[in-house]
Amino acid sequence: MGNKIKLSKEKKDKMISAIKNYFLNEREEDLGDLSAALILDFFINEIAPEFYNQGVYDSYNYMNEKIEDLLGIQKY
Template identity: 40%
Template sequence: MREIKFSQDEKDRIVAKIKRYFDDELGQEIGNFEAEFLIDFFAQEIGPSFYNSGLHDAHALFTEKSEEIGYLVQELEQAVD
């Protein structure tokens, strides 16, 4: 798996969400540095689980669509006399 990297714009938006969560839910203020540290921690420690879940979902969708294509191909078969 490749390293998860965010653009600066993405990181800024995520930092704002983390800071808002800490303030709203925990009644604590954290700075940008701490929020960015949390992003990096979660990306490294939890990211692979989300990545694997996404791969599983993609595989299931691919399998489903492949079966649909198989049925469509069967419908194209012509009767042999």
């Protein structure tokens, strides 16, 4: 994917907080902001493109199905 996924500061801060809470609650590890931000950057760069691509693929299939439905209303 050519363009990097960009998040607003508010969304990024919320995600960093969620990562910190997850590690604290599930692993009893107290992460700092920098560690949580690095984990978020890893997911954005390495994992998120797969989800994005799946969303594009699913949208493509959905639209193709709808186009096929549209052809069904032709008048003969």
